[in-house]
Amino acid sequence: MGRVTERRRTLRIRDGAVSSRADTLVAEEPLEIRLNGKPLAITMRTPGDDFALAAGFLVSEGVIAEGGEVQSIVYCAGATADGVNTYNVVDVKLAPGVVVPDITLERNVYTTSSCGLCGKASLDAVRTTTRHPVGDTPPVRVTPELLSALPDRLRGAQKVFDRTGGLHAAALFSEEGELLDVREDVGRHNAVDKLVGRALTDGRLPLSRAVLLVSGRASFELAQKAVMAGIPALAAVSAPSSLAVDLAAESGLTLVGFLRGPSMNVYAGEHRIALGAGVH
Numbered sequence: 001m002g003r004v005t006e007r008r009r010t011l012r013i014r015d016g017a018v019s020s021r022a023d024t025l026v027a028e029e030p031l032e033i034r035l036n037g038k039p040l041a042i043t044m045r046t047p048g049d050d051f052a053l054a055a056g057f058l059v060s061e062g063v064i065a066e067g068g069e070v071q072s073i074v075y076c077a078g079a080t081a082d083g084v085n086t087y088n089v090v091d092v093k094l095a096p097g098v099v100v101p102d103i104t105l106e107r108n109v110y111t112t113s114s115c116g117l118c119g120k121a122s123l124d125a126v127r128t129t130t131r132h133p134v135g136d137t138p139p140v141r142v143t144p145e146l147l148s149a150l151p152d153r154l155r156g157a158q159k160v161f162d163r164t165g166g167l168h169a170a171a172l173f174s175e176e177g178e179l180l181d182v183r184e185d186v187g188r189h190n191a192v193d194k195l196v197g198r199a200l201t202d203g204r205l206p207l208s209r210a211v212l213l214v215s216g217r218a219s220f221e222l223a224q225k226a227v228m229a230g231i232p233a234l235a236a237v238s239a240p241s242s243l244a245v246d247l248a249a250e251s252g253l254t255l256v257g258f259l260r261g262p263s264m265n266v267y268a269g270e271h272r273i274a275l276g277a278g279v280h
Helices: 050-060 123-129 144-157 188-201 220-228 242-251
Strands: 005-014 017-026 029-035 038-045 070-075 089-094 168-174 179-185 210-214 233-236 254-260 263-268
Touching (some): 029 050, 144 168, 144 254, 179 188, 188 210, 188 220, 220 242
Parallel strands (some): 210 233
Antiparallel strands (some): 029 038
């Protein structure tokens, strides 16, 4: 299996001084996800948690919603023409009776570490495929002070980032601010899929009392993944996209962007933000 980090020679220039040294880089390798033996998607990812990544991807695509719908997840033996197992091909076999939706006709399921899934389907597809609608009753309530503390907690839990500086991270927190899980990947969408996939296998879906924090921007795809997992609140340290805001507003998702210290913007679902008296 590929390693999480790799070493590469680099020419280092600092204040006019030139030296040669080895640098630690985050690994990036393709992962082909097969569904019942048939190729479904290819994503560029950091090796590790591949089974969780595959399961989380299938949740976000509306293929599965419960752990019992998966019979097995295995690496494909003989993934290359010469029979070598690259550990870059994963086959998810669904349990008997689970209906496989025809998602290949709706979108091009090739993903990259930068933009995620290309050619995503419309908002209507998300609304009709989710089986974990946002339904936190009573609603999750978090204070701005609690939210402002989460990025530092996420950063403190990033192990590979400290060595490479090149990984995105996603974390799940309880409504009290407890760190529940954290995953790193070269692609922020993969990091979220790994979180959701692990929750699926642990029988914790829907994540109806969790807050999802991502280290970069909040794209439509990340908002969709939160909605598909039943997550009521998504926070990002950078900007959301307009389509992410639209989806959040329509689905009931609380969406927070530009979460930096005590400052943040709430774009949707402000009813979950516990503001002090006299704040309007």
